[in-house]
Every structure is written in C-alpha cells, then in structure tokens.
Amino acid sequence: MEKKSLWKRITGSREALLALILILLFIIVTGFNSSFLTPSSLQQLIKNNAVTMVMALGMLCVMLVGGIDISIMSTLALSGMAIGMLLKYDYISGTIVPFIIAIAIGIVCGFLVGLVISRADVPPIIATMGFMYIYRAMGYLISNGGEWASASALGSFSDFATTKFLGLNCVIWIVIVCYVFFYWFMKWTRTGRKIYAVGSNPEAADVSGINVKNIKLLVFTIMGLLSGLGGALQVGIYASAMPNMQKGGEMDVIAACVIGGVSMSGGRGTVIGALLGSLILATIVKALPLVGIGSLAQNTFKGVLILVVVVVNIILQRISDRNALKGREM
Amino acid sequence: MKRKVISALLCVAMATTLLAGCGSSSSTSTSTEAEETEETEEAEEAEETEEAEETEATGSYAGQKIALVGKSAGNAFFEIAAATFVSTVEAEGGTVDLAYPEEATADAQIKVIDNLISQDYDAICLSANDTNALQAKLEEAMDAGIAVSSFDSAPNAESRQVFVNQAGTTAVAQALVDAVYDITDGAGQWAILSATSQASNQNAWIEAMEEIIANDDTYADLELVEIAYGDDEAQKSTDQTEALLQNYPDLEVICAPTTVGIAAAAKYLQDNGSSCKLTGLGLPSEMEAYTGDGDDYSCPYFYLWDMEGLGSLSAYATMALVNGEITGALGETFTAGDLGEFTITEADDGGTEIVLGLPLEFTPENVSEYAELY
Secondary structure, eight states, X not given: OOSOOHHHHHHHOHHHHHHHHHHHHHHHHHHHOGGGGSHHHHHHHHHHTHHHHHHXXXXXXXXXXXXXXXXXXXXXXXXXXXXXXXXXXXXXXXXXXXXXXXXXXXXXXXHHHHHHHHHSOOOHHHHHHHHHHHHHHHXXXXXXXXXXXXXXXXXXXXXXXXXXETTEEHXXXXXXXXXXXXXXXXXXXXXXXXXXXXXXXXXXXXXXXXXXXXXXXXXXXXXXXXXXXXXXXHHHHHTOBOTTTTTTTHHHHHHHHHHTTOOTXXXXXXXXXXXXXXXXXXXXXXXXXXXXXXXXXXXXXXXXXXXXXXXXXXXXXXXXXXXXXXXXXX | OHHHHHHHHHHHXXXXXXXXXXXXHHHHHHHHHHHHHHHHHHHHHHHHHHHOSHHHHHHTTTTOEEEEEOSSTTOHHHHHHHHHXXXXXXXXXXXXXXXXXXXXSHHHHHHXXXXXXXXXXXXXXXXXXOSSTTHHXXXXXXXXXXXXXXXXXXXXXXXXXXXXXXXXXXXXXXXXXXXXXXXXXXXXXXXXXXXXXXXXXXXXXXXXXXXXXXXXXXXXTEEEEEEEEOXXXXXXXXXXXXXHHXXXXXXXXXXXXXXXXXXXXXXXXXXXXXXXXXXXXXXXXXXXXXXXXXXXXXXXXXXXOXXXXXXXXXXXXXXXXXXXXXXXXTTOEEEOGGGOEEEOEXXXXXXXXXXXXXXXXEOTTTHHHHHTTO
C-alpha cells in the first residue's frame, strides 16, 4: 500500500494520463507515416496551431471561473484585420508596433465583454454571442467590406513567422513564453490563485474578501489580450489578413481545454492540461490526413477522437476521486 | 420652444415637397425637348454618315441610358467589372447610373428596380441577389420596354433576356489541367486542394478536370493522387498541404481552385522551399508575393476571372439588346468592340447566356499590375 503502483500514479494525475495519450498518439501516427516525428514536422505542428494554443490559456482562465467565451475569434479577426489594414495603407510598419496595436485592441474588446458579464450579470454565452457578431462585423467594416491584406501588403511584418531564434521558430518562442508565464501566473501569484478560488466556490471567495466581479472582468480581459495576440500571430503566420479568418475556431480552443481536463463548471484545470489538450487536438487534426483517412470523414474522426479522449479522462478522474475517498475512510 | 421647432420643420417639409413636385414636372418638359433635339441630331447624323462611315458603327450605341444594379455596395469584385462597364458604355456615348440596394437581399433590390422602372431607363443590367424572387419585378421592367441583362449572378431564365457568364466550367478546368500538364512537363503526381467538399462550383471544376484527363491520352501520365479539402481556412489548408507533401514525396504540382487555399499553400510551399509547385485560381494581390519563376517562388502562374473583360462584354451585350441587334434568343451573334464576336448559347438553367471565354492568366510579369485591382 505504501508504494503507489505506476498505474495508480498515472490515474492519480490527469496530466500524466494526458501525456500518456499524447505519446500513444505520436507512436500510432509515426507507425503510419514515419515523416510525422521529425523536428521540422513537429515545429510545423506547433506553428500551425500556435493561435489555438495561445488562446487556450485565456479560455482556461475563463472556464476556471465557470464562464465561456465564443467571441474570441471575432476579436482575433478584428485586431488582425486592423493591423492588416494599417500595414496595407502604410500607417505602421515593422513587427513590434503591429503586435502592440493588436494586443491593445484585444484588451479593449475583452474588457468590454468582461464589463457586460461582470457588471450587468449577463450569462457569458449570451454576452459573448452578442460580441461575436459585433466584433466580426466590425472586422468586415474596417476591411472596406471584405478586402484582404495580403503578403505583399504586410511588408516585413510577417517575417518573424519565418525567422528562427536559437534554432526554434519565433512563433514557437512566443508560445513557450506564454505558457511559462501563465504557469507561473496561475500557480504562484495571488491573482492566479484567486481565479481558482472564484471558480471552485464563488460565494466562499466573495466571503473571504475576493472581489469576484473584478476577477471575472480580469479573466475576460486576459482572454481579449490573448485574442489580440492571436490576431497578430494569425496574420503573421499565414501572411494574410481577411475578415473571416478563424471563423468557428473558438470551438477548437474550447475543445483543447476540455480535452486538457478543464471543467466546464469551473474551478478545475491547469496550464499543463491546456498545453497537453491543445497538443492532442493539434496532433489529431494533423494526423488524420497523414494516416490516410479521406477528407470527407476527417471531421467525423476528429469529433469521435475528442469524445473518446474526454470520456477516458473523465472515467480515470472518477477512479482517482474514488481512490482519494478510500484514502479518507482509512 | 419645441413647438416652434416642429412647426419650422413642417414648413420646411412642405416647401420641399412643393419644390420636388415642380422639379419633376420641369424634368418631363426638358425630356420632351431632348427628344426633339435627338430627332434633329439623327437627321444631322444621317448626313454625316456619308462623310465618315466608321463613326456610324460606334455611334449606334450613343445616347443610351443604362442602369447597373449591384448586389450591395462594397463588393470589390463587382466594382472592378462595374468600372469597365461604365467606361465601355461612356466610350460609346451612353450613360450609366450605378444603383446599389441598401443590403444584399432580394427585397432591397426589388425596391431599387422599382425605382428604376419609373425613370425610363433603356436597360437594366444586374447582379441578382436571388434567383427567383426578382422575376415579377424584372418582367414588369421588360414589359415596359426596358432591356434586362445580367452578369456575375443570374436571375432565373424568365427574368432576363441574356446572362453574361465569366467562363464556362470546362474552360476553367481545361486551363487548370493544361497548367498542371505544363508545370509537370507532362508527367508526374499532382493533387487538388479544394475548399469544402460541398462547394458546388469547386466540385464542378474538379469533375470537369477529371473528365478531361480521363478522355484525353495527352494527360495519361498525370497522376491525380488526392483531392484534399482545406475548408477555405488558412490553418486547415496548411495542414492539408503539409500532409500531401508528407504522403507523396514525389508530388510535383498542387492545383488549388480556391483563393484561400491557394494562398495558404503558396505560403507553406515557399517558406519550406519545397520543389512542389502550385497553380489554381487566386487573387493577384494575395498571390503577388508567391508568383515568380525559379525555385524561390512557389507559383509560376495562376488564373482568375477576367472581371474587367466581363464588365466590358456585359456593357456591349446590354447596348446590343437596347439597340435591337440581339434579343437574347439562342444562336444570335453580335460584335462586342475589341473583344470580338460572340454567340448566344444555352445556359444551364434553360435561359440563354454569353460566355466570355477563358479565365485570365496571371504571370510573374503581370501579377503586380493586377494586384492593385483585385
């Protein structure tokens, strides 16, 4: 009884289980197509999913307080389109300034969402549905009704997505920095712990002196910030800004969190979980065409695999909960 | 105070209605004058023809008053065509008024057409927001002696005299197959990167391409390995492009008949210095950075509609309708200025159409020039 078996240790930790699933996926896919597990292929995997990965961090915060945000891809389109048009008509140039502008727009967007949700007490799904239409339409408006900002119009802005720093693509560095920061923020800062407190029990958090409204405002602002960053990344990685970009992509971000064990009812979820969840989703999506599944069936398989991963995760969570209860009875 | 303001407003309103009433009556009187002057002009022209026969051909379209109705304001594609439509008609001595509905619905378009019918235009040329909903209003227009033509998006066969089509499905497919044949030097593996599996225009082109290859031995050595779908999303298109390259290391050409797909694939192939080349249908502005000769560029050349040609041909077709040169019946022919002679053929919906012809080819030489337009 003293020495925990490997099985128990794995079932005891959601993250370990997710890591196991990810490794399993890697092995299976490599078995089908050996070109999958090469450094360049893995870098491309992260680069092509950088937007989802970064935004999963924001969705983690939002879901931790029991909320949801489906306006994120509209914020992404608005901020991305804004810098796209500014670059196209030569109002700004370079790399840093567009990033700052995109992030600033994202913060404003997220702050407004947060205000409506925290101050007017509108349910998050309704409030963000409204903003989803508003921001997307604004994206179309600033694009002069559907104009694109293309690779040649962006100038040197998108160069960062093709340059390497210390052997890794700059986009990957941005993802790494975001994850390291949020790992520290959620685990070691007072604000980070308050987000968890509000999510697990809002009443108790309120009683213990946490300003629940401000925490809610904060998480939606963080989400907006990351959506703005996502907008700049999206424009940089694909060297093109169009007002309909990432339409429907919010579901991928939510799916990444859910796979990563973030609870829809709040209070439960970790940064590592979000990382593993988005990596598993990215691997599934990338692997489906590689293992020879026809284009038409790919979305079916994607859905089934998401559900399988989530169900396995829930079952093992229950086992570990039961084990924990047993421990208490002893 | 408030009452004073309201009464003042009412006064203004009354005054404007009075003025408006005067305005319309005076305009009718001027139009009768215009008719008289036209008659005298015609007499003068008849004399002139003896001296210069050339001017007669172009002069036959002079004085036409045409309305061009778009789907809604702010459609970049339509506006390119509209610009050449206007310049073509004006070069022939006519006038064009552009009218856009407030929103891209059939209802809003009916209001616009209703308005136009009462302003005695010679012709209405439109891009329809709905296939069937405009029928009653457009029939009313035709009964009133107004010529009705269409391009870009057609109303049903009963609602129009003739439709001007961009390029036939087979013409697009043939151009793409020939591009693949040319880039692979006649033999090798190639793949198609499409938008969604339900997109009807995409599927029609793909089907036509497969048919062309199956029925012509010239293309026997081309091997179509896969049709991938990128759902018109940059992220998914990139994934699909990467998977194609990893699954088929000898892949020589990807053909993407969709603007989002071709741009995403071009970016991926160029960034990774892939030897696989790209062609398809794309926007010049979006493809400018990837189009070029040699290994540094991923796309040697690609295609898109000739929107300028479409606008010009539509203008000639509309003017010929007004003139009575054509009535929109099957088999009629007419000359469209520099574009040459066109024959009216049967459209898929049972009506008649005029097909412009081949899509426009964008090469490293002309892509920058067109990038400013599209």
